[in-house]
Amino acid sequence: MAYDYAPFPYVAPPGLTAPEPRHPVAIVGAGPIGLAMAIDLAQHSIKSVVLDDNNVVSVGSRAICWAKRTLEIFDRLGVGTRMRDKGVTWKVGRLFHGADEVYSFDLLPEDGHKYPAFINLQQYYVEQYLVERAQDLSDHIDLRFLNKVTDHTDHGDHVRLSIETPDGPYEIEADYYIAAEGAGSPTRKRMSLPFEGQTFEEHFLIVDVELPHSPFETDDPERWFWFAPPFHAGQSALLHKQPDNIYRIDLQLGPDTDPSTEATEEKVIPRIKAIIGDTPFRLDWMSVYKFRCAKLDRFVHNRVLFVGDSAHVVSPFGARGGNGGIQDVDNLGWKLAAVLNGAPATLLDSYDDERRHGAQENILNSARATNFMTPKTEIEALFRNETLALAAKHPFARKLINSGRLSQPCSLANQPLQTGTHPLVGRALIDLPMGNGWLVEQAQGRFRLLTVDAQDWQTPDGIDTLPLPNTPERTQRYGDTGAFLLRPDGHICAFFETPDAKAIATAHARATGATP
Amino acid sequence: MILQDTLGPEGDDAYAALIAAHEGLSTAQSHALNARLILILMNEMGDPDRFTQLLTEARALSSSD
Numbered sequence: 001m002a003y004d005y006a007p008f009p010y011v012a013p014p015g016l017t018a019p020e021p022r023h024p025v026a027i028v029g030a031g032p033i034g035l036a037m038a039i040d041l042a043q044h045s046i047k048s049v050v051l052d053d054n055n056v057v058s059v060g061s062r063a064i065c066w067a068k069r070t071l072e073i074f075d076r077l078g079v080g081t082r083m084r085d086k087g088v089t090w091k092v093g094r095l096f097h098g099a100d101e102v103y104s105f106d107l108l109p110e111d112g113h114k115y116p117a118f119i120n121l122q123q124y125y126v127e128q129y130l131v132e133r134a135q136d137l138s139d140h141i142d143l144r145f146l147n148k149v150t151d152h153t154d155h156g157d158h159v160r161l162s163i164e165t166p167d168g169p170y171e172i173e174a175d176y177y178i179a180a181e182g183a184g185s186p187t188r189k190r191m192s193l194p195f196e197g198q199t200f201e202e203h204f205l206i207v208d209v210e211l212p213h214s215p216f217e218t219d220d221p222e223r224w225f226w227f228a229p230p231f232h233a234g235q236s237a238l239l240h241k242q243p244d245n246i247y248r249i250d251l252q253l254g255p256d257t258d259p260s261t262e263a264t265e266e267k268v269i270p271r272i273k274a275i276i277g278d279t280p281f282r283l284d285w286m287s288v289y290k291f292r293c294a295k296l297d298r299f300v301h302n303r304v305l306f307v308g309d310s311a312h313v314v315s316p317f318g319a320r321g322g323n324g325g326i327q328d329v330d331n332l333g334w335k336l337a338a339v340l341n342g343a344p345a346t347l348l349d350s351y352d353d354e355r356r357h358g359a360q361e362n363i364l365n366s367a368r369a370t371n372f373m374t375p376k377t378e379i380e381a382l383f384r385n386e387t388l389a390l391a392a393k394h395p396f397a398r399k400l401i402n403s404g405r406l407s408q409p410c411s412l413a414n415q416p417l418q419t420g421t422h423p424l425v426g427r428a429l430i431d432l433p434m435g436n437g438w439l440v441e442q443a444q445g446r447f448r449l450l451t452v453d454a455q456d457w458q459t460p461d462g463i464d465t466l467p468l469p470n471t472p473e474r475t476q477r478y479g480d481t482g483a484f485l486l487r488p489d490g491h492i493c494a495f496f497e498t499p500d501a502k503a504i505a506t507a508h509a510r511a512t513g514a515t516p
Numbered sequence: 517m518i519l520q521d522t523l524g525p526e527g528d529d530a531y532a533a534l535i536a537a538h539e540g541l542s543t544a545q546s547h548a549l550n551a552r553l554i555l556i557l558m559n560e561m562g563d564p565d566r567f568t569q570l571l572t573e574a575r576a577l578s579s580s581d
Contacts, residue, residue, distance in 0.1 A: 394556075
């Protein structure tokens with residue numbers, strides 16, 4: 001079934017007729033990142049206005065692979081379960097060289113987690129669920145479709161925006177301005193900010209087809225990747241299942257193809273038939289694109305903050321674009337809320353530090369995967385092919401094959417807000433069954449002390465304790481002693497061996513930017 | 517960087533084995549063998565930092581011509 005792209009209603013904004021009171025936050029862009037940002041802020045009781053030049057969800061499936069950590073963040077935002085229930089769950093990736101399977105990997109071999117390693121869900125569903133969630137929070141979220149931001153000026157303590165609507169232009173002011181407009185960010189261009197990195201020359205064709213039955217030879221959907229598949233000589237290919245019996249096919253196009261004619265039925269249909277034979281199918285969406293890895297030098301420019309693809313772009317192998325952007329939101333939401341409630345604005349610098357570090361890691365991983373897939377020289381191709389040849393027999397070479405290092409939550413170890421060197425400090429929390437639900441449902445959203453043992457843990461005001469159950473999973477994931485201080489974004493920022501209220505207060509002050 | 521001998525009296529044996537391994541191969545096949553061998557040795561060393569140092573040393577000799 002093709003998705004029904006119902007437009008969201010446009011409502012004439014109040015600013016057309018009278019000046020609006022200054023908004024705490026203006027979010028530019030109602031894609032997954034901008035919407036998640038508004039919901040996160042609303043859950044911290046911060047009001048925002050969300051401005052989008054369009055009035056429908058993403059046209060085409062675009063970002064489809066949502067990682068476990070993203071689902072845990074979406075759980076906190078109130079849409080995780082809905083996404084999981086609609087999405088196609090998978091955890092096994094299978095790699096082929098020619099017609100032969102080289103090896104497979106399992107991204108989440110253990111039980112005891114609310115969310116799976118990955119789900120596939122079309123971006124249009126994700127945006128629809130986020131819009132509906134934002135509409136439930138309409139006391140705090142003012143969603144404005146067909147409101148195109150055409151200019152902005154940072155006045156030091158606020159930003160002034162010029163906006164175009166079907167009824168004419170108006171202006172608003174906001175304490176903070178968040179650019180969540182995607183890779184083409186007009187805000188970034190208006191500010192002439194350098195956005196540098198690496199562009200890859202190869203073109204990739206991306207096609208969604210609806211099929212009557214699964215082309216996978218397994219019961220559970222998987223991620224299948226081919227180097228030099230028999231149906232697409234010399235190039236690479238990727239196959240994923242999405243809901244509604246839609247399958248995503250990514251095909252690397254050879255250097256001698258003309259990208260301007262590739263996304264046509266005439267060209268695409270023979271390519272699909274080469275893969276699935278005579279099975280009848282419906283073409284749902286197609287696109288041809290080139291990859292780029294780039295990021296801003298800074299994500300924070302006084303009152304203008306960049307999140308998601310506005311701040312950084314990666315190549316898609318590894319699912320690090322959308323998933324990286326959601327981690328930006330998770331990191332920024334509680335910090336911006338704290339700053340608007342009186343915390344020092346320097347706390348936002350830690351967003352810049354921590355998420356530039358995350359973006360750097362995502363760019364490194366996705367650039368390496370793309371390089372492995374698209375050798376530039378004879379010698380690169382030689383090493384790639386010999387790695388594939390060795391991998392059939394030798395496990396070490398399988399690890400070197402890079403068809404995308406799939407998104408993992410970024411570790412914030414050694415960043416300024418964290419205290420100590422325990423191996424879990426800086427990591428995102430690891431889910432646990434809690435007896436009456438899951439750790440990811442109960443722990444996130446505010447500072448909390450996760451206590452592992454039964455010592456008399458005293459906490460400063462504003463920090464609740466959450467005892468972890470005495471189970472084999474807890475021992476395996478958190479050990480048997482001590483306590484962990486958890487940030488609102490679910491990252492562990494300190495570990496304590498024994499109860500020490502002063503040490504906990506010091507770590508908390510550091511994590512909230514109150515002390516250096 | 518100065519790399520001291522670690523093979524001792526068996527150095528000639530190892531060198532001869534390396535040359536013999538390429539006997540009867542085309543240049544392309546020899547390049548492929550070398551690539552596989554480097555990958556295997558890289559893993560056998562199990563020391564990415566040291567491997568990078570050795571790469572740098574090997575590269576330094578080629579950049580002088």
